[in-house]
Amino acid sequence: MEKRNNLARRERVDKIAETVQWLCLLIVAAVELLFFLPGETAAGLVYLFLEWKLVDVSILFLAASCLRRQFRESRWYFLLALLAIVWFYVVRDAHMRLEGTCRDPGAFVCAYLLCLPFAAASGDGEKQRGLKWLMLLFAIVGAVFGVYAVLLVTRHLPACLDGYVFWDGARFGTMGHPNICATVLLASVGLTGGFAAKVRGIGLKIPLFLLMGLEFWAISLTNSRAAIVLTCVLLGGILFCSLRRPGWKRLALALLAAVAAMALLFCVSRTIFSWNNARLTAMAQQAQQTGEEIGLTLDENGRLKTENGQGSFASSLKTLNGRTEIWGAAAEGIRDNPRILLVGTEKVGQTISPHWKMEVQHSHNAWIEALYQLGIPGLALALALTGLAVWNGAALLWRNADLLQSCVAMVVLCLMGCAVMEPYLFVVNAQFHYFDFLFLLCLGYMDQWRKLTRNRKGE
Numbered sequence: 001m002e003k004r005n006n007l008a009r010r011e012r013v014d015k016i017a018e019t020v021q022w023l024c025l026l027i028v029a030a031v032e033l034l035f036f037l038p039g040e041t042a043a044g045l046v047y048l049f050l051e052w053k054l055v056d057v058s059i060l061f062l063a064a065s066c067l068r069r070q071f072r073e074s075r076w077y078f079l080l081a082l083l084a085i086v087w088f089y090v091v092r093d094a095h096m097r098l099e100g101t102c103r104d105p106g107a108f109v110c111a112y113l114l115c116l117p118f119a120a121a122s123g124d125g126e127k128q129r130g131l132k133w134l135m136l137l138f139a140i141v142g143a144v145f146g147v148y149a150v151l152l153v154t155r156h157l158p159a160c161l162d163g164y165v166f167w168d169g170a171r172f173g174t175m176g177h178p179n180i181c182a183t184v185l186l187a188s189v190g191l192t193g194g195f196a197a198k199v200r201g202i203g204l205k206i207p208l209f210l211l212m213g214l215e216f217w218a219i220s221l222t223n224s225r226a227a228i229v230l231t232c233v234l235l236g237g238i239l240f241c242s243l244r245r246p247g248w249k250r251l252a253l254a255l256l257a258a259v260a261a262m263a264l265l266f267c268v269s270r271t272i273f274s275w276n277n278a279r280l281t282a283m284a285q286q287a288q289q290t291g292e293e294i295g296l297t298l299d300e301n302g303r304l305k306t307e308n309g310q311g312s313f314a315s316s317l318k319t320l321n322g323r324t325e326i327w328g329a330a331a332e333g334i335r336d337n338p339r340i341l342l343v344g345t346e347k348v349g350q351t352i353s354p355h356w357k358m359e360v361q362h363s364h365n366a367w368i369e370a371l372y373q374l375g376i377p378g379l380a381l382a383l384a385l386t387g388l389a390v391w392n393g394a395a396l397l398w399r400n401a402d403l404l405q406s407c408v409a410m411v412v413l414c415l416m417g418c419a420v421m422e423p424y425l426f427v428v429n430a431q432f433h434y435f436d437f438l439f440l441l442c443l444g445y446m447d448q449w450r451k452l453t454r455n456r457k458g459e
Contacts, residue, residue: 013067014067014068016064016067017064017065017067017068018064018068020060020061020064021061021064021065021068021120022120024057024058024060024061024064025061025117025120025130027057028054028057028117028437029130029133029134029137029437031045031046031049031433032137032433032434032437033137034046035175035433035434036141036144036175036184036434038160038161038164038165046433055085055088058081058085059085061120062078062081062082062085065078065120066078077118077444077447080381080384080385083377083381084381087374087377087378087381090343091343091344091373091374091375091378094343095343095344095345095346098339098343099345099346099347101346102346117130117437117440117441117444118440118441118443118444118447120441120444121441121442121443121444121445121447121448124444124445124448128445130441131408131441131442131445134191134438134441134442135191135192135194135195136195138184138187138188138191138192138438139188139191139192139195139208139211141184141188142184142185142187142188142189142191142192142211142214142215142218143188143211143214143215145174145181145184145185145188145215145218146211146214146215146217146218148161148165148172148174148218149172149217149218149221150214151165152165152166152167152172153221153276167280167296167304168306169280169303169304169305169306170223170273170276170277170280170281170304170306171221171222171223171224171306172218172221172222172276173222176431178222178223178224179222179224179226179227179421179422180422180432181218181222181224182219182222182224182227182228183224183227183415183418183422183424183435184434185215185218185219185222185227185231186219186227186230186231186234186411186414186415186418187411187415187435187438188215189212189215189216189219189231189234189235190234190238190407190408190410190411190414191407191408191411192208192211192212192215193208193212193235193238193407194403194404194407194408194411195208196208196209196212197242197403197404197407198404216231216235216265216268216269217272219231219269220268220269220270220272220273221272221273221276223273225321226320226417226418226420226421227418228266228269229266230414230417230418231265231269231414232261232262232263232265232266232269233262233410233414233417234410234411234414235261235262235265236258236259236261236262236265237258237397237406237410238403238406238407238410239254239257239258239261240254240255240257240258241397241403241406241410242403242406243257243258277304280296280304281298281303281304283296284296284297284298284304285298320421323364323365323421325356325357326352326356326360326363326364327363327364327365327368328355329352329353329355329356329360330352330355330363330365330368330372332355333351333352333354333355333372334371334372336351336355337351340371340372340375341371341375341376342375342376343374343375344371344372344373344374344375344378345372345373348361348362348363348369348372348373349361349362351372362423362427363423364421364422364423365419365420365421365422365423366382366416366419366420366422366423366424366425366426366427367379367382367383367386367419367426368423369423369426369427370382370426370427373427378426381426382425382426385426385440385443386416388443388447389412389413389416389439389443389446390413390416391450392409392412392443392446392447392449392450393409393410393412393413393446395450395453396409396446396449396450396453397409397410399453400449400453402449405445405446405449408442408445408446409446411438411442412439412442412443412446415435415438415439416439419435424436425439
């Protein structure tokens with residue numbers, strides 16, 4: 001009788017703790033949605049939450065997690081999150097003492113306290129509730145960005161979107177920068193593909209495939225080369241996973257089809273951007289003659305002016321559009337300020353800029369940025385999550401037969417590829433919080449799927 005009462009009590013506690021967990025996740029997910037709404041009011045609410053309330057929600061989540069049975073399975077992930085909390089307070093105190101400022105105190109935990117959705121997914125591998133809602137969100141966002149691109153191209157953009165949706169030269173952009181827009185669209189393409197793989201019936205699949213086409217068209221207009229290349233890799237990888245069969249001949253045939261598709265898609269993307277560039281240049285030339293104001297201007301060479309100075313694909317390939325030079329400047333900045341290795345700094349851009357030819361705001365690399373903002377302990381946490389993502393991704397892409405899981409794995413790996421060029425992951429900038437949330441939630445599911453696949457194979 002006593003054992004039965006104890007069991008019933010444990011089940012009640014587990015149920016209450018699970019409810020607390022999902023309430024915390026819903027709160028964070030609702031804030032993610034606000035990121036994609038145009039207007040300063042939504043952005044203000046997002047940053048207020050991330051700077052001051054995310055820590056409290058995360059600690060509540062971790063406390064509830066410790067009361068659940070799944071804690072045994074996911075204890076190392078919770079320990080990682082707990083270490084992040086401790087390091088957050090250490091870094092915040094150090095920055096206040098040494099530099100007199102801590103601009104985004106809550107944002108310090110954006111990367112690592114987001115182990116909370118990561119850990120939660122470890123107990124949700126079969127139901128996939130959180131993942132389905134996140135996939136739906138990014139599919140909708142991709143559709144909306146595609147509509148933005150259509151409105152901009154056809155010159156029917158409503159006044160309420162002025163400034164939020166724009167041409168940067170010939171590059172389509174929203175959310176502040178074409179590269180950010182392109183990375184969101186990359187994730188949208190992959191997760192929309194996951195939806196298409198999951199739904200039954202050709203009547204539902206066709207609209208999803210058309211939506212993927214619209215998203216690819218929009219991402220081509222951004223001319224964000226890294227994101228475009230990785231989107232081609234993502235779609236080629238999904239094609240490979242859908243065609244592969246046992247046996248080396250079938251495997252080689254699937255690989256050949258994937259490589260051909262990637263090459264074709266890349267050529268299509270360049271054609272789309274070249275067409276748009278020629279069209280906008282002609283419009284700017286005509287406006288220059290008539291004196292009409294259309295928001296496009298030409299430089300002395302007759303090319304469209306771009307605020308962010310992105311050159312041709314060939315000319316920037318050697319230095320990855322200046323990224324390798326910025327990374328060298330970041331290394332020199334650390335040599336001049338070795339304290340960064342211990343507790344990081346609030347002044348990333350100010351530390352790097354004196355060693356490069358122009359002013360920069362960040363290091364243009366997620367791992368270098370983690371080192372700069374959180375020191376070696378922060379970089380170690382980033383590398384731990386990187387290793388886990390590569391391990392899970394490789395295992396799922398090689399072993400499992402579920403195309404949805406392959407789509408999610410490809411999105412995670414391609415998102416890490418984008419993070420090589422921009423500080424999208426692991427860092428403490430509230431601006432990129434939604435990339436961290438997407439990355440870590442998907443990584444949690446991937447970890448669970450890998451274990452389930454291994455167990456089914458009797459390993």
